[in-house]
Amino acid sequence: MTPTIRIQREPFDLAAEAAKLADGRTDVGAVVTFTGRCRGEEGGQPIVALTLEHYPGMVEREITSHVEEAMRRWPLLGITVVHRYGRLQPGEEIVLVATASAHRQAAFAAAEFLMDYLKTRAPFWKQVESSTGRDWVDAKQIDDAAAERWRFPYQETEK
Amino acid sequence: MSVTLRYFAWVRERIGKTDETIEPPADVTTIAQLVAWLKDRGEEYAYAFENPKVIRAAVDRAHVTPDTAIAGAREIAFFPPMTGG
Numbered sequence: 001m002t003p004t005i006r007i008q009r010e011p012f013d014l015a016a017e018a019a020k021l022a023d024g025r026t027d028v029g030a031v032v033t034f035t036g037r038c039r040g041e042e043g044g045q046p047i048v049a050l051t052l053e054h055y056p057g058m059v060e061r062e063i064t065s066h067v068e069e070a071m072r073r074w075p076l077l078g079i080t081v082v083h084r085y086g087r088l089q090p091g092e093e094i095v096l097v098a099t100a101s102a103h104r105q106a107a108f109a110a111a112e113f114l115m116d117y118l119k120t121r122a123p124f125w126k127q128v129e130s131s132t133g134r135d136w137v138d139a140k141q142i143d144d145a146a147a148e149r150w151r152f153p154y155q156e157t158e159k
Numbered sequence: 160m161s162v163t164l165r166y167f168a169w170v171r172e173r174i175g176k177t178d179e180t181i182e183p184p185a186d187v188t189t190i191a192q193l194v195a196w197l198k199d200r201g202e203e204y205a206y207a208f209e210n211p212k213v214i215r216a217a218v219d220r221a222h223v224t225p226d227t228a229i230a231g232a233r234e235i236a237f238f239p240p241m242t243g244g
Contacts, residue, residue: 123241
C-alpha cells in the first residue's frame with residue numbers, strides 16, 4: 001500500500017480522495033475521513049483569514065514518518081493526508097486525513113492518531129488575521145496531551 | 160563549520176530574515192549553546208530567543224532536543240511550537 005501525502009495551496013476534493021481509497025476494491029470495509037476547516041472565530045474573536053506557514057521538506061518527512069508508524073500499528077489498506085498552506089478564509093478546508101481498512105476500528109484509530117500528530121509535530125504555523133491585526137496562534141496544551149496518549153511504546157524520531 | 164539557519168513564524172519575524180549562513184565558534188557544540196550564542200548577536204536575536212523554552216529546533220529537517228550536538232549539521236531551523244492541522 002502506497003500512502004498519498006500532499007502539501008498544497010489548492011483546495012482538495014474530499015469525496016474524490018475518499019473514493020480513490022476504495023475504488024475497485026472489495027477488501028476495504030471502512031473508509032474514515034477527517035476534514036479540518038478554518039473557523040470564523042479564534043479565541044472568541046471573529047477572524048478574517050488564517051495563513052498557514054510551513055517548512056517545506058520537513059513537513060513531508062514528518063508526515064511520512066507518522067504515516068509509516070500508523071501502518072505498523074493498524075492493518076490499513078490505504079492512507080491519504082492532504083494539508084494546505086497559504087491564506088485561507090473561514091469555511092475553507094485546511095487538512096484531510098482519510099484511512100481505509102477492512103474494519104472500522106483500525107480506520108478510526110489511525111485517522112485520530114495521524115491528526116493528533118499532525119497538530120503537534122508537523123511544522124505548520126497558523127497566523128490569524130482579524131480586524132485588529134495579525135497574531136500567531138498559540139500551541140494548545142490539549143493538543144500535546146492528545147498526541148502524548150499514543151506515545152507508548154512509540155519512540156519519537158528525535159536524535 | 161558553516162551551517163544554514165532557517166527561521167519560521169514569529170522567530171522569523173523577530174529576527175527579520177528567513178535564513179542565513181553562519182559560522183559558529185568551535186566551542187558552540189549543541190543546539191542550546193547555539194541559541195545562547197545567537198542571542199548575543201543583536202537585539203532582534205535577543206527578542207526572538209528571549210524565552211528559549213518555547214523555541215523548537217530541527218537539524219536537517221528532523222526534530223531535535225536542546226542537548227543535541229550540531230556537529231555535521233547542514234541546516235538548523237528554529238521555530239515556535241507547531242500549530243498545524
